[in-house]
Amino acid sequence: MSETHSDIPGPVPAETPVPERGYSMGREKLMLFLRNAMGVFGLILVLLFFASAIFAPLFATHDPLAMDIPARMSGPSADHWVGTDQLGRDTFSRVLYGGRVALKIAAIGVTVALTTGLILGMVAGFGPRWLDNLLLLVFDTIRSFPTVVLALAAVALLGPSLELVLTIVIVTTIPGYARLARTSTLALKNTEFILAERSLGASTARILFVHIMPNVIGPLLILAAMDVPVVVTIEAGLSFLGLGVQPPTASWGTILNEGYLIIRDTPWMVIAGGIPLVLTTLGFTFLGEALRDVFDPKLRRGR
Amino acid sequence: MWWYLLKRLGLSVVIVLMAIAALFVMLHSIPGDPVSIALGPRATPEIQAAYAEKMHLDQPLAFQFLIFVGNVLQGDLGTDVFSNRSVGLTLSEQLPYTITLAVAALGWAIALGIPLGCLSAIWPNSWIDRVTGVLSVGTIAVPSFLVSIWAILIFAISLRWLPVLGAGDEGDIIDQLRHLILPAFAVGLGWVGYLARMVRASMLEVMGENYIRSARAFGLTSRMVVFRYALPVAVLPTITLIGVGFGGLLSGTVFAEIIFSRPGIGRIIYDMVLARNFPVVQGAVLVTIVLYVVVTLIADIIVSWLDPRVRDSL
Numbered sequence: 001m002s003e004t005h006s007d008i009p010g011p012v013p014a015e016t017p018v019p020e021r022g023y024s025m026g027r028e029k030l031m032l033f034l035r036n037a038m039g040v041f042g043l044i045l046v047l048l049f050f051a052s053a054i055f056a057p058l059f060a061t062h063d064p065l066a067m068d069i070p071a072r073m074s075g076p077s078a079d080h081w082v083g084t085d086q087l088g089r090d091t092f093s094r095v096l097y098g099g100r101v102a103l104k105i106a107a108i109g110v111t112v113a114l115t116t117g118l119i120l121g122m123v124a125g126f127g128p129r130w131l132d133n134l135l136l137l138v139f140d141t142i143r144s145f146p147t148v149v150l151a152l153a154a155v156a157l158l159g160p161s162l163e164l165v166l167t168i169v170i171v172t173t174i175p176g177y178a179r180l181a182r183t184s185t186l187a188l189k190n191t192e193f194i195l196a197e198r199s200l201g202a203s204t205a206r207i208l209f210v211h212i213m214p215n216v217i218g219p220l221l222i223l224a225a226m227d228v229p230v231v232v233t234i235e236a237g238l239s240f241l242g243l244g245v246q247p248p249t250a251s252w253g254t255i256l257n258e259g260y261l262i263i264r265d266t267p268w269m270v271i272a273g274g275i276p277l278v279l280t281t282l283g284f285t286f287l288g289e290a291l292r293d294v295f296d297p298k299l300r301r302g303r
Numbered sequence: 304m305w306w307y308l309l310k311r312l313g314l315s316v317v318i319v320l321m322a323i324a325a326l327f328v329m330l331h332s333i334p335g336d337p338v339s340i341a342l343g344p345r346a347t348p349e350i351q352a353a354y355a356e357k358m359h360l361d362q363p364l365a366f367q368f369l370i371f372v373g374n375v376l377q378g379d380l381g382t383d384v385f386s387n388r389s390v391g392l393t394l395s396e397q398l399p400y401t402i403t404l405a406v407a408a409l410g411w412a413i414a415l416g417i418p419l420g421c422l423s424a425i426w427p428n429s430w431i432d433r434v435t436g437v438l439s440v441g442t443i444a445v446p447s448f449l450v451s452i453w454a455i456l457i458f459a460i461s462l463r464w465l466p467v468l469g470a471g472d473e474g475d476i477i478d479q480l481r482h483l484i485l486p487a488f489a490v491g492l493g494w495v496g497y498l499a500r501m502v503r504a505s506m507l508e509v510m511g512e513n514y515i516r517s518a519r520a521f522g523l524t525s526r527m528v529v530f531r532y533a534l535p536v537a538v539l540p541t542i543t544l545i546g547v548g549f550g551g552l553l554s555g556t557v558f559a560e561i562i563f564s565r566p567g568i569g570r571i572i573y574d575m576v577l578a579r580n581f582p583v584v585q586g587a588v589l590v591t592i593v594l595y596v597v598v599t600l601i602a603d604i605i606v607s608w609l610d611p612r613v614r615d616s617l
Contacts, residue, residue, distance in 0.1 A: 140318055145550070148569070157329060237446065
């Protein structure tokens with residue numbers, strides 16, 4: 001999506017929406033992406049998610065931990081835009097701060113899982129047959145644990161914490177990246193440019209990281225965009241069960257949990273806690289699908 | 304075919320064994336005294352001593368593992384440390400509730416999702432295709448536990464149409480069905496979208512194949528072409544998807560059981576985690592994994608039976 005040749009002067013000003021042929025690949029792809037209404041909508045939602053999480057202290061109308069007992073469980077008002085919880089804390093501000101937890105888990109979790117999955121997948125695809133089989137078996141085993149059940153078992157042993165949620169997210173999403181990287185690596189393994197490189201005496205590490213990785217990473221990045229909703233949902237789900245982020249820290253999951261307990265008194269908390277979750281999921285899904293359609297139409301059938 | 308079955312079965316067994324090993328390692332890798340971890344802080348010293356001897360904790364680790372595997376293979380999942388009941392018995396009481404919920408959720412999702420995907424592939428870019436497209440992304444985007452909460456808010460609290468808590472009175476089928484509606488709706492909703500998209504994509508691909516064109520050229524009716532020739536092939540990837548996605552479905556039932564206070568495997572794992580009753584957690588996790596592996600196995604066998612090409616892929 002990056003603009004690589006923007007310095008080349010063209011007959012049409014850059015802001016003209018008419019797609020022009022003869023430009024660099026980057027511009028053509030960008031035009032293709034901008035014409036995808038869903039993709040642009042997704043991008044806006046994603047940017048909104050980043051902005052609201054990063055600048056939460058600027059937008060928040062209250063301290064997310066400040067209690068105002070007389071105004072507890074109130075509905076929307078000029079002071080509290082979407083009401084307050086059972087301790088009188090401002091739900092709007094708590095939702096904004098909850099976005100920070102979601103962003104943190106998504107950013108760290110997806111990055112680590114992508115990197116690890118990429119390396120393991122390339123090793124599985126390029127390495128000896130027995131290593132490939134072993135790694136595949138490990139991936140299948142991990143996938144055979146239903147995520148929530150695995151999380152419950154881990155929490156039973158180690159106690160709830162944000163770090164544990166992060167670990168679970170990483171462990172359960174690695175196989176997806178690894179399998180994708182492995183399939184692409186296998187397809188590249190015996191192509192002529194790799195064979196040529198090998199006959200020139202290049203080391204395995206050089207072949208993997210200089211030649212295979214650039215060809216493999218594209219689909220993985222698209223998968224990463226589509227995985228963010230999964231990761232955010234796991235965090236919210238575990239926090240909802242009281243097994244993730246611990247009170248009084250605000251997270252969309254804990255807000256939903258506290259709101260669920262007082263659902264008969266006020267519906268506003270479960271509404272306010274749920275909407276950002278849905279918007280984030282929608283945003284990343286639309287963005288991921290638009291990127292996939294633009295850059296890698298073949299991936300469509302994969303997942 | 305038999306060779307494929309044998310290999311596929313072998314893979315399932317290995318996965319279950321690996322899962323058992325992973326559970327075993329997890330249990331033994333935590334710092335601290337295994338007895339007090341396994342039994343929780345509420346166990347008395349007498350229970351602890353009896354447990355240590357019964358679990359062969361004085362033996363080498365490899366030996367303990369073999370005993371553990373042996374017991375599991377004999378169907379002995381251990382004993383509930385607090386009530387002294389057999390874990391297997393407790394779980395066999397809970398399992399039907401979870402399976403009922405999973406089947407009901409998947410059932411309505413299949414009944415709605417496959418026809419929707421099929422119709423939108425037959426008439427691409429029609430209004431039904433557009434509605435299905437928006438609907439399927441929408442349903443996938445809302446996490447199932449959020450669907451549960453919002454469904455309670457709308458149908459149980461605002462409209463007061465349906466009951467919320469429990470699984471209904473024993474023996475009263477109508478009451479049990481009424482209690483099943485909301486959880487099954489919540490767990491299945493995302494699947495409607497998944498299935499519709501999957502069927503649409505594979506149906507579109509199949510409809511472009513040469514043999515469909517031949518069938519049309521022979522003058523068969525559209526209905527005949529779609530139902531006799533295209534749909535059976537297009538539905539194959541869906542069966543695999545259901546198999547692979549069953550783990551996610553089980554995660555969904557865990558949330559539904561907790562939110563709706565229904566009995567079931569997920570609820571018992573959650574309750575026992577909070578009570579730190581580890582033998583029950585361990586047994587229930589194992590049962591869930593075996594359930595998942597069996598379902599994927601069945602899905603793969605069905606697909607390989609219908610589609611011989613798959614048999615070479617293992």
